Amino acid sequence: MNDYCGKKRWRGSAGRAIVRGAVAAVAMLAVSGVACAAGKYQGGKSQDKREEIARPTTPPAITPPAGNSVFLVGHATGTQGYVCLPGSAGVSWTVNNARPEATLFANTLGVDVQIMTHFLSPNTNPNQFAPNPLPFGSPTWQSSVDSSKVWAQPGRAIAAGSDPSCPNTGSIPCLLLQVIGSAQGPAGGKLLTETSFVQRLNTKGGSAPAAGCVAQTDVGKQALVAYTADYFFFRADR
Numbered sequence: 001m002n003d004y005c006g007k008k009r010w011r012g013s014a015g016r017a018i019v020r021g022a023v024a025a026v027a028m029l030a031v032s033g034v035a036c037a038a039g040k041y042q043g044g045k046s047q048d049k050r051e052e053i054a055r056p057t058t059p060p061a062i063t064p065p066a067g068n069s070v071f072l073v074g075h076a077t078g079t080q081g082y083v084c085l086p087g088s089a090g091v092s093w094t095v096n097n098a099r100p101e102a103t104l105f106a107n108t109l110g111v112d113v114q115i116m117t118h119f120l121s122p123n124t125n126p127n128q129f130a131p132n133p134l135p136f137g138s139p140t141w142q143s144s145v146d147s148s149k150v151w152a153q154p155g156r157a158i159a160a161g162s163d164p165s166c167p168n169t170g171s172i173p174c175l176l177l178q179v180i181g182s183a184q185g186p187a188g189g190k191l192l193t194e195t196s197f198v199q200r201l202n203t204k205g206g207s208a209p210a211a212g213c214v215a216q217t218d219v220g221k222q223a224l225v226a227y228t229a230d231y232f233f234f235r236a237d238r
Contacts, residue, residue: 053069053070053071053072053073053232054070055069055070056070056165056199056201056232057164057165058163058165058174058199058201059158059162059163059165061156061157061158061176062156062157062158062165062174062175062176062199063176064176064196064197064199064234067236067237068196068197068234068235068236068237069234069235069237070232070233070234071194071233071234071235072115072191072192072232072233073106073230073231073232073233074104074105074106074115074116074141074230074231074233075104075105075106075107075112075228075229075230075231076102076103076104076105076118076227076228076229076230076231077102077103077105077226077227077228078100078101078102078103078118078226078227078228079100079101079102079206079224079225079226079227080098080099080100080172080206080207080208080224080225080227081098081099081100081101081222081223081224081225082094082098082099082208082209082213082222082223082224082225083096083220083221083222083223084212084213084218084219084220084221084222084223085219086216086219090214091213091214091215091216091218091219092208092213093208093209093212093213093223094208097154098172098206098208099119099120099137100118100119100120100139101118101119101120101224102117102118102119102227102229103116103117103118104116104117104118104141104231114144115143115144115145116141116142116143116144116192117141117142117144118139118140118141118142118231119140119142120137120138120139120140121137121138121140121151122134122136122137122138123135123138123151123180123181124181124183125181125182125183126151126180126181127179127180127181127182129153129178129179129180130151130153130180130181131153131180135153138151138152138153138180138181139151139152139153139154139177139198141192141195141198141231141233142192143185143189143191143192145189145191146185146187146189146190146191147185147186147187147189148182148183148184148185148189148190148191148192148193149182149183149185149192150179150181150182150183150192150193150195150198151179151180151181151182152177152178152179152180152195152197152198153177153178153180154175154177155175155176155177155178156175156176157173157174157175157176158173158174159173160172160173160174160203165201165202166201166202166203167202168202168203168204168205170207171203171204171205171206171207171227172203172205172206172207172227172229173203174199174200174201174202174203174229175199175200176197176198176199177197177198177199177200178196178197179195179196179197179198182194182195192233194235194236195233195234195235196234196235196236197233197234198231198232198233198234199231199232199234200229200230200231201229201230201231201232202228202229202230203227203228203229204227204228204229205225205226205227205228206225206226206227206229207225208223208225209223209225
C-alpha cells in the first residue's frame with residue numbers, strides 16, 4: 001500500500017513539482033551560460049575571457065562594425081509567414097516582408113533549452129536609429145529569461161548559398177540587422193537591452209512558396225514556411 005501510494009504521489013502533484021524543478025534547474029544552467037558568455041565587465045575589460053563567444057566569419061556586407069562583440073547565440077526553429085498581395089507587376093508573396101515566428105534555443109548539458117522568442121511587433125521604445133515613421137511591425141526578440149526585448153530593422157543581406165556562413169541555396173537570405181529599440185523586462189531585466197546588431201546566419205528553408213500566388217484570385221492567401229537559422233547577438237564593446 002505504501003509503495004503504491006508513493007508511486008501515486010510521484011505521478012501526482014509531487015511528481016509534477018519535481019519535474020518542474022528539474023526543468024527549472026536546466027533552464028538556470030542555460031541562464032548561467034548566457035551570463036558567462038555575456039561576461040562581467042569592469043573598467044572596460046571582460047573578467048572572464050574563457051567564456052567569450054567567437055565572432056563568426058562573415059562577408060563584409062553582413063559583418064557588424066568593429067567595436068561590437070558577440071554575447072549570445074540562439075539556434076532558431078520556426079516559420080516565415082507570407083501573404084499573397086497585389087504589386088506593380090501582378091501578385092506576389094513578397095510584396096511585404098515575411099512575418100517571422102520562431103523559438104531560439106541554447107544547448108546546455110545536451111539539452112536544448114528555450115532562451116528567446118522571435119516575432120513581429122510594434123516598436124514601443126525606439127532609439128536614434130529607428131526610422132520615422134516606424135513600420136507597422138519590426139522583427140523582435142524577447143528573452144525567455146527576463147522578458148527584455150529588442151527590435152531591429154533588416155539591413156544588408158547575402159543570398160543563401162553564397163558563403164560558408166550561409167550555405168543552403170534556396171533558403172532565406174542571411175542578414176545583418178541593426179537594433180532600433182529595446183525594452184527592459186517587467187521586473188527590470190536587461191539581458192537583451194544592450195544589443196546593437198543581430199546576425200542571421202546558416203539559414204535553412206523559409207523562402208516564399210514557388211506556387212499559390214499567381215493570379216488576382218489568390219490575393220489574401222497565406223502560407224507558413226518552416227525555417228531554421230542561427231542568430232548572433234552583438235553589443236558594443238566597453
